[in-house]
Amino acid sequence: MSEGTDRPRVAILPEHTKVSSGTEVQEKLILAARVFSDLLKPTFGPRGLDKMLYKTDGTTAVTNDGAKIVAELLVRHPAAKMMVSMAESQEEQCGDGVTTTMLICGSLLIEANNLLRKGIHPLTLVEGYSLSLEAARAQADADSVEPDAQKISAVSETALRGKGAESALNxxxxxxxxxxxxxxxxxGEPRAENVCMFKLGTGSLRDSKLVKGFTFRRRVQLDDLPNNLKDARIACLDGDLKIRELTRDVELKISNSDHLDSFIDAESERKDEICQSIIDSGALAILCSGEIDRDILHHLSDKGILAIGDLDSSEIRNAADSIGARIVESTMDIEPDDLGRCGLISWERRQESDSVEDIIRIEGCLSPTVVTIEIGGAGEAGTEEVIRGLHDSLRATSLAMQESVLPGAGAIHARMAQAVRDSSDAQGGRERLAMEAYARALETIPATLAENGGGDPLDRVLELRASARDGSEPIGISPEGKAWAVDGVWHPASVIANSLESATETAIGMLRIDQVISSRGD
Ligand SMILES: Nc1ncnc2c1ncn2[C@@H]1O[C@H](COP(=O)(O)OP(=O)(O)OP(=O)(O)O)[C@@H](O)[C@H]1O
Ligand SMILES: [Mg+2]
Structure with missing residues (x-):
C-alpha cells in the first residue's frame, strides 16, 4: 500500500479544540496582562481614582484596593487567572502592594513581547529577568534601613493613603x-489578625478610636440587665446557658399534683445550681455562644450579673483573648481562675437607629492580646473601603515593626532599575536586552505615579534615572507628580521584595509557555 494523502488523520483532540503556538501564544497572554494593568493603573498611588464594582446580585463596592478589584472580577482567561493568583498571594503574604505587583508584571510582559518580536528566544528573556531580579534585590537590601517610630507611622500612613481615610490619616x-x-x-508578636474592626455606623472618621478590649453587636435580651459594670470579672462559655435538654422523647405519667410540683422543682433547682456556680465564681458578666434560658437570665439579672448569648465562635474567642479568660464548656466547670477581667463592660442601645442589636463594649483590659478599632462614619460603602485600607495598613505596619523599611513613591523602584542597568553592563549576550527591558518595567511605578499625579511620566522617569545614577538620596514622585526627595513614604522591605519576586515569577511562568491548547476553542 502506498503512503498517499488519503491516509486517515489521527485525531487526538476533539474537533473544536484550538491549539495556538509561536508568537500567537505570547500575544494572547500579553494582551490579558495589558488589559489587567490598564484596568488598575488609574487606581495607583495617592492620587489614584476608585472603581465602582457592581455585582450581579446588586451589591456595589467602591474601591481603590487592588486585591478587592481583582477578587471581584469574574476572570476566565487563563493568563489573567495567573495574574489573579499572583495578586492573591501578594495580598496574603503582605496585605499591601497588590497594584504594584500587577503593574510590574504587566510591564515585564509588554517589554518581553517587544523583544520576542525582534526574535529573542523566550528562555533568553527568562535568564535576563532572573539576573535582573538578583540585582534589584541586592539594591533593595542595600537601601533598606531600620525603622524608628516616625518611619513606622509613615509606613502605616503610606499603606492607608488613597483608601478613603485621607481626612484622618494621622x-x-x-x-x-x-x-x-x-x-x-x-x-509577643504584633499580629495584625489580633486587631478587630468594628463599624460604629455613626459619626465621622475622626470619631474612630482604639478599644483595648473587644466590641461587638448583639441584642441584650432584658432591658433591666445590669450595665456599666466596672472592674468586672467575666466568664466565657462555649455552649448554652440552660439545663440540658433530653435527647429522647419521654412521656411522664403524673398521677397527682405533687409529682408535677416535684418535677418542676427539680428543673428549677438545676437552673439555680447553674446560676449559683456562676455567682460563686465571682463573675459579674457571662458571655456564651449558645442560648440563655429566660429563668436563668432573670435570676442572673436579679443578682446584678450581665449575661449575653448567641455569640459566634470567633466572637467568644476574641472576647476571651482580650480579657484573658479561659473558655469553659459547662457552667459547672467555672473556676475563679477561668475568668477574665476588664475595666468596664457596657452596652449601648441606639434608639434612633433601627438596628435591633446593641453595641456591647468590653474595654480597659489589662493585658489584651486582642484589641478593637471602632470606626466612625455613616456610609456603608465608604466605611468598607476604609476598613480595607486599615487592613493593608495593619499588615504593613506589623511587618515594619519586625523588619527594615524602604522608601516608596517610586524611589526604590528607580534605584532598583538603575542597579539592574548597571549589572547589565557586565553582560555580553542577549540577556542584556532583557535586563534593560526589566529596568524599564520597574520604572512603570514612578511613571504611573507621575501620570496619576498630573505630571509628565517620561520627563519624571528621566529625572529619577539621573538622580539614581548619582546614587544620592532617594528621589521619588510627589503626590502632585513632581520629582521629589521622598519624605514620609515608607514600605516594609518584604512588601517590595515579595511584589518583585511574584511579578517576575509570574512573567517568567508565562514566557515559558509555548502552546495554548484550548478545549473551549478560543
Ligand atoms: N504621599 C505619597 N507620595 C507619593 N507616593 C506615594 C505616597 N503615598 C503612597 N505613595 C506610593 O503609592 C504607591 C501605592 O499605591 P497603592 O496603595 O494604590 O497601590 P499598592 O499598595 O501597590 O496596592 P494596594 O494598596 O491596592 O494593595 C506606592 O508606590 C507608594 O510608595
Ligand atoms: Mg497600598
Missing part, C-alpha cells in the same frame, strides 16, 4: 501603631 496611623504595640506587648 489619627488612624496613631491608632494602628498603638493597637499593634498593645498586641506585641501582651502577645
Amino acid at each position: 489619627h488612624f496611623s496613631t491608632i494602628i501603631v498603638e493597637a499593634l504595640e498593645t498586641v506585641l506587648q501582651h502577645n
Whole structure:
C-alpha cells in the first residue's frame, strides 16, 4: 500500500479544540496582562481614582484596593487567572502592594513581547529577568534601613493613603501603631489578625478610636440587665446557658399534683445550681455562644450579673483573648481562675437607629492580646473601603515593626532599575536586552505615579534615572507628580521584595509557555 494523502488523520483532540503556538501564544497572554494593568493603573498611588464594582446580585463596592478589584472580577482567561493568583498571594503574604505587583508584571510582559518580536528566544528573556531580579534585590537590601517610630507611622500612613481615610490619616496611623504595640506587648508578636474592626455606623472618621478590649453587636435580651459594670470579672462559655435538654422523647405519667410540683422543682433547682456556680465564681458578666434560658437570665439579672448569648465562635474567642479568660464548656466547670477581667463592660442601645442589636463594649483590659478599632462614619460603602485600607495598613505596619523599611513613591523602584542597568553592563549576550527591558518595567511605578499625579511620566522617569545614577538620596514622585526627595513614604522591605519576586515569577511562568491548547476553542 502506498503512503498517499488519503491516509486517515489521527485525531487526538476533539474537533473544536484550538491549539495556538509561536508568537500567537505570547500575544494572547500579553494582551490579558495589558488589559489587567490598564484596568488598575488609574487606581495607583495617592492620587489614584476608585472603581465602582457592581455585582450581579446588586451589591456595589467602591474601591481603590487592588486585591478587592481583582477578587471581584469574574476572570476566565487563563493568563489573567495567573495574574489573579499572583495578586492573591501578594495580598496574603503582605496585605499591601497588590497594584504594584500587577503593574510590574504587566510591564515585564509588554517589554518581553517587544523583544520576542525582534526574535529573542523566550528562555533568553527568562535568564535576563532572573539576573535582573538578583540585582534589584541586592539594591533593595542595600537601601533598606531600620525603622524608628516616625518611619513606622509613615509606613502605616503610606499603606492607608488613597483608601478613603485621607481626612484622618494621622489619627488612624496613631491608632494602628498603638493597637499593634498593645498586641506585641501582651502577645509577643504584633499580629495584625489580633486587631478587630468594628463599624460604629455613626459619626465621622475622626470619631474612630482604639478599644483595648473587644466590641461587638448583639441584642441584650432584658432591658433591666445590669450595665456599666466596672472592674468586672467575666466568664466565657462555649455552649448554652440552660439545663440540658433530653435527647429522647419521654412521656411522664403524673398521677397527682405533687409529682408535677416535684418535677418542676427539680428543673428549677438545676437552673439555680447553674446560676449559683456562676455567682460563686465571682463573675459579674457571662458571655456564651449558645442560648440563655429566660429563668436563668432573670435570676442572673436579679443578682446584678450581665449575661449575653448567641455569640459566634470567633466572637467568644476574641472576647476571651482580650480579657484573658479561659473558655469553659459547662457552667459547672467555672473556676475563679477561668475568668477574665476588664475595666468596664457596657452596652449601648441606639434608639434612633433601627438596628435591633446593641453595641456591647468590653474595654480597659489589662493585658489584651486582642484589641478593637471602632470606626466612625455613616456610609456603608465608604466605611468598607476604609476598613480595607486599615487592613493593608495593619499588615504593613506589623511587618515594619519586625523588619527594615524602604522608601516608596517610586524611589526604590528607580534605584532598583538603575542597579539592574548597571549589572547589565557586565553582560555580553542577549540577556542584556532583557535586563534593560526589566529596568524599564520597574520604572512603570514612578511613571504611573507621575501620570496619576498630573505630571509628565517620561520627563519624571528621566529625572529619577539621573538622580539614581548619582546614587544620592532617594528621589521619588510627589503626590502632585513632581520629582521629589521622598519624605514620609515608607514600605516594609518584604512588601517590595515579595511584589518583585511574584511579578517576575509570574512573567517568567508565562514566557515559558509555548502552546495554548484550548478545549473551549478560543
Ligand atoms: N504621599 C505619597 N507620595 C507619593 N507616593 C506615594 C505616597 N503615598 C503612597 N505613595 C506610593 O503609592 C504607591 C501605592 O499605591 P497603592 O496603595 O494604590 O497601590 P499598592 O499598595 O501597590 O496596592 P494596594 O494598596 O491596592 O494593595 C506606592 O508606590 C507608594 O510608595
Ligand atoms: Mg497600598
